[in-house]
Amino acid sequence: MVKRAKGSDARSHLFGQALVAVQTLLHSPEAMDAFARKVAAARPGRGWRKASGLRRLFS
Structure with a gap:
């Protein structure tokens, strides 16, 4: 979700x-x-790798 500021x-x-x-x-x-x-529930079959996922999310 993107919030406008x-x-x-x-x-x-x-x-x-x-x-x-x-x-x-x-x-x-x-x-x-x-x-x-x-x-995982929102993206079936795509998985989630915790460490790399956070780096992508906040890079």
């Missing part, structure tokens, strides 16, 4: 949300597993 305040808020999400995925195995299950 108007102004630097909105962009700063969205960046903060993304930062918290990535930190949670990196430091919580339960969150990463839940995320991987959701991705």
Whole structure:
């Protein structure tokens, strides 16, 4: 999903949300597993590799 931002305040808020999400995925195995299950359900047959997937997502 892409959110449109108007102004630097909105962009700063969205960046903060993304930062918290990535930190949670990196430091919580339960969150990463839940995320991987959701991705696999949304993309049947395409799989998910955790480490490389995060690098692609946030590169």
